Amino acid sequence: xxxxEQSENRNPEDLLxxxxxxxxxxxxxxxxxxxxxxxxxxxxxxxxxIEERGIATLALSGGRTPEQFFVALSERDIDWSKVIVxxxxxxxxxxxxxxxxxxxVIKRLLQRHAAGAAxxxxxxxxxxxxxxxxxxxxxxxGLPQPxxxxxxxxxxxxxxxxFFPKGDTxxxxxxxxxxxxxxxxxxxxxxxxxxTWNLPALVKGRSIHLHIEGVEKKSVLFDALSxxxxxxxxxxxFDHAPTGINIWYAPAEG
Ligand SMILES: O=C(O)[C@H](O)[C@@H](O)[C@H](O)[C@H](O)COP(=O)(O)O
Numbered sequence: 001x002x003x004x005e006q007s008e009n010r011n012p013e014d015l016l017x018x019x020x021x022x023x024x025x026x027x028x029x030x031x032x033x034x035x036x037x038x039x040x041x042x043x044x045x046x047x048x049x050i051e052e053r054g055i056a057t058l059a060l061s062g063g064r065t066p067e068q069f070f071v072a073l074s075e076r077d078i079d080w081s082k083v084i085v086x087x088x089x090x091x092x093x094x095x096x097x098x099x100x101x102x103x104x105v106i107k108r109l110l111q112r113h114a115a116g117a118a119x120x121x122x123x124x125x126x127x128x129x130x131x132x133x134x135x136x137x138x139x140x141x142g143l144p145q146p147x148x149x150x151x152x153x154x155x156x157x158x159x160x161x162x163f164f165p166k167g168d169t170x171x172x173x174x175x176x177x178x179x180x181x182x183x184x185x186x187x188x189x190x191x192x193x194x195x196t197w198n199l200p201a202l203v204k205g206r207s208i209h210l211h212i213e214g215v216e217k218k219s220v221l222f223d224a225l226s227x228x229x230x231x232x233x234x235x236x237x238f239d240h241a242p243t244g245i246n247i248w249y250a251p252a253e254g
Contacts (some may be wrong), residue, residue: 010222019225022244023210027251030211035068035248038211041246042149043076045207049148050082057144058117059197059205061088061153062101065213068081069151070108080117082151085109086143088152089162089196090122091182092129099191102158122195129184129193136182136195145180150205154212157189158220158232162196164189165233173198174236180204203241210237211248218249 005089012025028034042058049056060066087101095103102121110117120143124132154160164187171182173196180201185194202208212221224232238245 010219015222015225017240021238021241022249023238024244024246025249026246027249029250029254032069033251034211034213034248035072038069038075038209038248039072042073042151043078045149046083047078049206050079053144054082055144056083056149057147058083058085059088059147059150059202060085060101060105061151061211062090062104063153063155065153065211066151067104067108069211070105072112074109074112074114074174076111080114083117084112084120084143085117085194086140086147088121088150088202089185089194091191092123092124092132092193092195093127095121111217122197129186129195133182133184133195140182145201146204146206147201148206150202150208152202152208152210152237154210154217154221154234155189156216156220158224158230158234159187159189160210160234161192161202162187162194162198163233163236164194166230167233170233174233176200176203176236176240199236201238203237205241206243208237208243208245209248210234210242210245213250213252215251218251221247 017103046056090101091099093100124135126132152160162185167185168184169183178198178200185196224230224235
């Protein structure tokens with residue numbers, strides 16, 4: 001049986017009953033429906049945070065998956081002038097690169113209603129990602145934490161944020177006792193050096209959403225959640241998040 005068939009035959013309810021952290025499974029027939037519903041949920045959470053604390057923080061993943069969601073979110077009419085957007089992780093490239101997560105956020109999210117949001121990029125134009133991490137930890141000291149809303153993605157190698165298998169700072173990044181901070185990460189599976197918030201910064205998020213599309217990712221996630229000793233870094237998020245993670249899934253990619 002190939003991984004896709006195997007994953008299709010696995011029932012999310014059975015799996016989630018055994019998974020750590022009591023996650024919720026939210027499945028949609030299309031990417032568009034998912035983007036619509038997820039954007040409504042995130043907009044409500046941001047509005048509630050503004051109501052309670054006067055400001056809201058939103059930490060986003062990049063990659064290809066969230067494009068439609070970003071557009072749908074940009075159309076939500078909330079007080080974006082009170083929202084600070086940042087990234088869960090970034091590729092060590094400037095915004096002129098098609099690989100820049102910041103460029104994606106600027107182009108797809110910080111438009112329409114969301115044009116008034118503040119944006120804290122996870123990038124500094126210095127020679128190395130390690131130097132950038134040092135500067136970012138200074139610059140982002142004042143960023144209100146815990147983040148109100150954290151949006152995670154996942155790769156088919158089981159990475160989330162830039163917690164890549166065999167990453168050179170993976171142990172440090174996944175140390176649940178660390179203070180929230182940004183780290184540089186170099187890994188064989190990443191095309192360029194990365195910058196990433198560490199596990200404590202992400203799992204402290206008041207609301208955590210994991211957005212995955214395609215049966216291959218579903219299969220990887222099921223493997224990660226059904227095995228306590230799973231080598232997939234995504235497992236660490238479920239093991240350490242005190243709040244239930246919402247898993248948003250649509251079978252089709254593209
Ligand atoms: O910069 C990044 O790559 C991300 O933030 C990363 O963690 C992403 O969520 C996954 O790699 C999934 O990427 P895709 O959506 O492109 O599959």
